[in-house]
Amino acid sequence: xxxxxxxxxxxxxxxxxxxxxxxxxxxxxxxxxxxxxxxxxxxxxxxxxxxxxxxxxxxxxxxxxxxxxxxxxxxxxxxxxxxxxxxxxxxxxxxxxxxxxxxxxxxxxxxxxxxxxx
Numbered sequence: 001x002x003x004x005x006x007x008x009x010x011x012x013x014x015x016x017x018x019x020x021x022x023x024x025x026x027x028x029x030x031x032x033x034x035x036x037x038x039x040x041x042x043x044x045x046x047x048x049x050x051x052x053x054x055x056x057x058x059x060x061x062x063x064x065x066x067x068x069x070x071x072x073x074x075x076x077x078x079x080x081x082x083x084x085x086x087x088x089x090x091x092x093x094x095x096x097x098x099x100x101x102x103x104x105x106x107x108x109x110x111x112x113x114x115x116x117x118x
Contacts (some may be wrong), residue, residue, distance in 0.1 A: 069116065 007018055073093045078085035090112060097103065098115050106113040 072114075 072094050077089040101115045104115040
């Protein structure tokens with residue numbers, strides 16, 4: 001039925017004569033042999049409870065407890081000094097970090113987040 005409507009619409013819109021020599025399958029959803037399908041009869045529950053391992057088998061990164069990092073010293077400057085700034089300069093002092101390769105800076109619309117990776 002859908003293809004008949006499409007053919008009639010194309011005939012009317014573009015004034016072209018389309019070939020109507022196609023076969024309409026009556027009460028069949030396919031041509032040829034049906035391929036075998038695997039149908040799951042047992043459904044798994046959508047929400048499953050995950051079992052956690054005992055605390056003694058959990059692995060930690062280095063075995064030492066993590067401590068919160070001290071708040072670093074920083075300085076924010078604006079250029080030009082007077083009026084509306086064109087850009088900002090942020091200087092951060094990190095005495096425990098040897099290389100900038102261990103830093104990740106996330107710049108947001110209203111914040112800067114600096115991550116130091118050990």
